[in-house]
Amino acid sequence: MGGGTLSVGGVSAGELAEKYGTPLYVTDLDRVQERYSSAARALASRHGRCLLAFAYKSNSTPEVVESLARLGAGATVVSVAGVELSGAVGVSHENVVFDGPSKSKAELAAAIKGKVGMINAESTQEVLDIDALCGTLGVSGCRVGFRVNFGIAAPTHPGLATGSSTHKFGVPREEVVRFCTEAAPRLKHAMVVGLHSHVGSQVADTEVFRQEAEELVRLADELRKVGTGIGEFNFGGGLGVDYTGSGGALGFEGYADATAGTFSRLGGDRDARLVFELGRSIVADSTVMLTKVNYVKMAGTTPWALVDAGMNDFIRPALYGAYHDIVPARVADSTESGASYDIGGPVCETTDVFGSGRKLGVKLAQGDLLAVLDAGAYGTSMASTYNMRPLPATVLVTKGRHRLARQFRL
Ligand code: LLP
Numbered sequence: 452m453g454g455g456t457l458s459v460g461g462v463s464a465g466e467l468a469e470k471y472g473t474p475l476y477v478t479d480l481d482r483v484q485e486r487y488s489s490a491a492r493a494l495a496s497r498h499g500r501c502l503l504a505f506a507y508k509s510n511s512t513p514e515v516v517e518s519l520a521r522l523g524a525g526a527t528v529v530s531v532a533g534v535e536l537s538g539a540v541g542v543s544h545e546n547v548v549f550d551g552p553s554k555s556k557a558e559l560a561a562a563i564k565g566k567v568g569m570i571n572a573e574s575t576q577e578v579l580d581i582d583a584l585c586g587t588l589g590v591s592g593c594r595v596g597f598r599v600n601f602g603i604a605a606p607t608h609p610g611l612a613t614g615s616s617t618h619k620f621g622v623p624r625e626e627v628v629r630f631c632t633e634a635a636p637r638l639k640h641a642m643v644v645g646l647h648s649h650v651g652s653q654v655a656d657t658e659v660f661r662q663e664a665e666e667l668v669r670l671a672d673e674l675r676k677v678g679t680g681i682g683e684f685n686f687g688g689g690l691g692v693d694y695t696g697s698g699g700a701l702g703f704e705g706y707a708d709a710t711a712g713t714f715s716r717l718g719g720d721r722d723a724r725l726v727f728e729l730g731r732s733i734v735a736d737s738t739v740m741l742t743k744v745n746y747v748k749m750a751g752t753t754p755w756a757l758v759d760a761g762m763n764d765f766i767r768p769a770l771y772g773a774y775h776d777i778v779p780a781r782v783a784d785s786t787e788s789g790a791s792y793d794i795g796g797p798v799c800e801t802t803d804v805f806g807s808g809r810k811l812g813v814k815l816a817q818g819d820l821l822a823v824l825d826a827g828a829y830g831t832s833m834a835s836t837y838n839m840r841p842l843p844a845t846v847l848v849t850k851g852r853h854r855l856a857r858q859f860r861l
Pocket residue numbers: 506508509527550611649651652653687688689690728729730731732767771828829833
């Protein structure tokens with residue numbers, strides 16, 4: 452048996468696949484913690500009061516969010532289950548941020564009762580609804596932010612851009628000013644104390660984050676004049692990662708400088724809390740998805756490797772045409788080869804493909820093990836049971852040891 456080279460956190464991928472089966476997500480928890488710590492450090496060096504509220508939607512594996520909570524991470528959640536999970540892993544309620552463009556009354560009630568640190572509203576009606584619900588629930592002092600739509604077009608995949616003025620996200624800045632002038636003083640139980648902006652995901656452009664910071668500071672100045680004091684500035688998430696190895700990622704230092712750094716340089720309130728909802732950049736490179744080759748065959752002139760993971764297990768390539776490196780993890784014949792493959796899954800959908808024309812450096816055979824890299828963000832969290840397939844398992848590796856993760860199920 453040749454190959455068998457890939458290891459995650461010091462543990463052989465082949466061994467893990469044998470023990471736990473495939474498809475299998477393998478997450479290096481130490482790497483998650485390392486990424487979080489360098490992001491938190493970069494932000495803290497620019498502003499005294501920062502909260503990195505990890506975006507649970509990017510990875511909701513309980514052990515992952517728990518390990519982040521232990522390091523002091525807050526939580527950005529968008530569902531009742533998210534509020535519950537953040538509490539269960541020990542995030543204190545004031546460090547929980549509740550987002551979402553279309554929250555139901557039940558979701559708002561859960562956020563209010565959970566006394567989350569901030570509910571970021573995406574319409575003026577939502578703020579009025581929160582105020583009324585607080586009255587019904589007997590809660591006062593509920594902290595509300597406005598997610599503002601500044602009309603910033605983020606350079607990213609169109610499916611990941613959220614900041615343009617016609618997108619469904621946020622409230623136009625003029626409407627925020629009008630509300631704070633006319634309606635905010637009449638709120639009985641809720642108070643507008645936050646501003647929030649998230650212009651998109653997988654963004655690698657400093658200028659966008661700098662512009663966002665500038666807009667937030669400027670709007671807060673304007674709101675102060677109409678009697679609304681802003682104590683929390685939320686820059687959303689969105690920092691891109693380098694999936695292709697082209698070196699195009701911004702990195703935490705560049706990101707921190709563009710956001711918190713710009714905030715400070717513009718004379719933003721030193722006592723304000725700055726919140727960052729990073730998800731992808733914290734977890735993406737912590738995880739690989741292992742998948743076994745079921746069949747190798749020719750389709751016309753195209754060589755295919757058909758694997759046992761499908762788009763239900765990992766949907767990013769099918770949904771966004773996202774590129775993920777695929778490498779051999781354990782192969783029977785590791786003799787160097789220039790063969791290239793289209794790599795597809797078992798689901799009867801033409802887009803159930805993880806990569807096309809991939810040169811893996813080896814000739815593949817039935818039973819070989821491949822690894823799809825950088826699968827830690829929006830991998831397991833977007834997995835589904837489509838085709839009545841089971842959800843993929845996740846194994847956690849830390850300090851050279853491995854164990855099966857709890858499965859997050861609703
Ligand atoms: N905050 C808000 C309001 C968001 O909508 C998101 C992501 C984040 C924070 C976290 O963004 P991040 O730092 O992870 O980029 N499924 C897609 C990504 C969708 C992002 C949705 N919102 C993907 O697989 O690329």
